[in-house]
Amino acid sequence: MADTELTLAGATAPDVVADEHDGDLHRTGRLALIVRRFVRRPSAVVGAFLLLFLIAFAVFGPMVANWGYDEPDFLALAQAPSAEHWFGTTTGGSDVFALVARGLSRSLLIGVLSSLAITFVAALLGTMVAFFEGWFERVGMWVLDTLLVIPSFLLIAMITRSASGKGGWLVLAAALTAFGWVGYARVLRTLTLSLRELDYVHAAKYMGVGPFTIIRRHLIPNLGSVLIIQTVLGVVAAVNSETALSFLGLGVKAPDVSLGTILQAGQSVVLTSPWVLLAPSLFLVALTFSMQLIGDGLRDAIDPYSRSGGKA
């Protein structure tokens, strides 16, 4: 037929899906991708820098301060900020700058440590309970339900009471973790119930991928944004718990300080020496705010559907 002419005349073939390829494969790692997408978001970078600054302050603050947190200046009681005492002093003569630096490092450590530990334990146990169906799920749910009804505040108080001295904060972090994961684990289990029915989880199972690899590679990353928000809010929640316990004299105990204990000291003299309350409050807000920004940035970087980095 003469028609073949027609198809050739002026026809430009559509792009074929596979181009010519020179054989070797170059690729960007997953971590590099996430970092690239994270950095693309300005607010996340601001949050990261803010957190870095706070960490630097907690680490190097005590070194540059004129006074130690545990050496009160009896010649300057309840003084406003000055060249000698940058953030002023408390009614007892303690340097607020030194106190805040020390308290921030304690609160940061307790908050971040216990929040990370809670997320880790909750994610692992929550997904395991959902993934290994059958008797494991039944026993696991029974244990979770039992743990939920234990009055945790009381137990934490009892545990930290028995611990004393400078190691007390570690015990506090551990106690917060021990009773904080149960509720999260239940939430994560419910989310995993729908994840475990997805085809890619089945596909991995049929490929012979081990159960813990499936949990690590498919289940936990797909809970990613939930976990990140949980960790971030967990820091805030842990700092709150720590403050509340410290306020009651059950958390961090003297001579150790935390943001909570300084806040408690400050709120009684808020009218006469407001700087005692102001400085730790500002740092507390900065800490939670930076965590929030980082959390948002990370969620968008990890989530492939997010708008932040379609081109990566």
Added chain:
Amino acid sequence: MNAIVTANEPADRLIRPGEFGVDPVLSVRDLHVSFASEAGTVRAVRGVSFDLLPGRTLGIVGESGSGKSVTSLSVMGLLDANARVEGSIRLKGRELLGLTENELSKYRGNDMAMVFQDPLSALTPVFTIGDQLAEALDLHQDLSRKQVRDRSVELLDLVGIPNPAERLKSFPHQFSGGMRQRVMIAIAIANNPDVIIADEPTTALDVTIQAQVLDVLKTAQRETGAAVVMITHDLGVVAGVADDVLVMYAGRPVEKASVDQLYARPAMPYTMGLLGAVPRPDRGENRRLVPIQGTPPSLVDLPVGCPFAPRCPVATDECRVAEPDLVPVAGNEDQLAACIRADELAAQGVTYDQVFTVDESAPSVLADVPRAERAPVLEVTDLRKHFPLTKGGILRRTVGAVKAVDGVTFDVREGETLALVGESGSGKTTTLLEILKLEAPQGGTIAVLGKNVAELPRAERRALRRELQIVFQDPMSSLDPRLPVYDVLAEPLHVHGWSKQRINDRIAELMKLVGLNPDHVDRFPSQFSGGQRQRIAIARALAVEPKLVVLDEPVSALDVSIQAGVINLLEDIQATLSVAFLFVAHDLSVIRHASARVAVMYLGQVVELGDTEAVFTAPRHPYTRALLSAVPVPDPQVERTRERIVLTGDLPSPAAQITGCRFASRCPTRALLPPEKQQRCDTELPVLTGQDHTVACHFPVSPENPGLPTKEN
């Protein structure tokens, strides 16, 4: 009980367009619909115009995202608030655009009615069918209670629901999917509408049920004299029901013609491509399917010029300058096409195989080896899987069993494709899952590569996993959205302890094998189109060089033009790698095209098993015959003349206790038998008999005399 009817007698073609000066009942002019989205304005419909004459059926075809559903929803005024609709929609001369919700409600359900795709969610579960029918009637008519009841019974009777008076009190969950769709049609025609819009009304249904529902829709149209807009992606359905067809692409109509003209002499390359890409259930020739390269454009930023130009093999530079209008094709003024080369193409009578080119299929390495000499890859013998039915809250007791799989036997040999076909509830998926578990089945045996999986030690079972891989139906959910393609493909390789360098090389190889650019390995699955994702899933399954790949409806989630490319890919892979496929699908046209052998399943049993050609040309089981006759053929000539066996009723519940043949309750052959032979069907379970082409029927249809049972087994 069962009727063999001739489908689509051309008798009630009421009016030709333009004849007798009949006014269109629905007239759409230059309809534009756009949505605001984060990515920009989505221009879903761009300039659709059509006239709908009373009693005629307009088929709107197109792939997903072509704007066909949005068109119908804007006619009904059912679009979201963020949609901007421009143009004109006139129903019997009255403008509908710009009416308030209240004013529109007077027309909806009364002058125009809609049948939705999903019958499961279209009915309210908490009201009885009678209440929902009465609601439709009461809204627009002033009827007494008795009149409402009588009319409801009449409507249910019209759509073929048995015992209509009693069924009025039933709730939607007591009906099957097909029955619910009948109820939807009854509600749609309750007020004698002038326009019925059916949006993919049979897509969610099985083929035998689809045939029933299409017949009901035709009856409904005859009774009400309504014009029907039939929206579907299935070219076979359109060929059977439509008078005129509108083909849409990227939000615009690209071709409009009478159904015969469109199928016989398409003028627009896209229409030709669609017709070339769809597999034919009625042809056995080993023609290669012709895929359309590329994917439809994004509706957010459309290219300048014809939107089909980037995929069109006959596109010229002129095509990329301006978008062509829908204009009559020279020589046939009834046919409209939006293509600057349409006249040229129509004049030369060009068909798709001259426009679209396709690579030759790869030669099979096992072509010369007869089936009997090939090693069996999978042998399933008398497989059983029953799920217990329990009752009671605290003290659970077993009250029966759902026999999901009840005695399934088949084997798959090296390098061949066995298709498992059956309607939903026939046990295809359960069979697959039992095989993939690689554990001792509840009953029967499964042997992979000659090894009985029940007797395997743990380590060997793990090793056997490598030989058995799966491709799922939905490429959206079968790839972890959080892993880049590289990690997706590396996963099975890691399991089998490959080194990093080997994995790297293998992935580059795999990407090329499935026709993807190896540089795209860093992309996430969401950055690929559906067809490309399915290619990734296929690459993953092939990564460890398995002997058998289970394909669970691998193309049913894809558009026709994409589907053809994936089917061709599977053929090539099988030919070069001599891997065996166990192919599960409900689409018989795809099966005829893609498989060498076919096993037809009904209620957990294989009722017929044999070479695809033998089963399709000379089916012996009455169920197979009915199934095959129900498949719509994308050819209006064939659709109009062929005989169709319409099965009555639905699939019985798999929990029901059936002692005899499972198909006896719907069997057209049994109905013609004398009572003593019927007795045998009711009491004795038939088993698969025969040599190469086996059939489980006491009175199979003989090859010499199809239609009547002549041979007694």
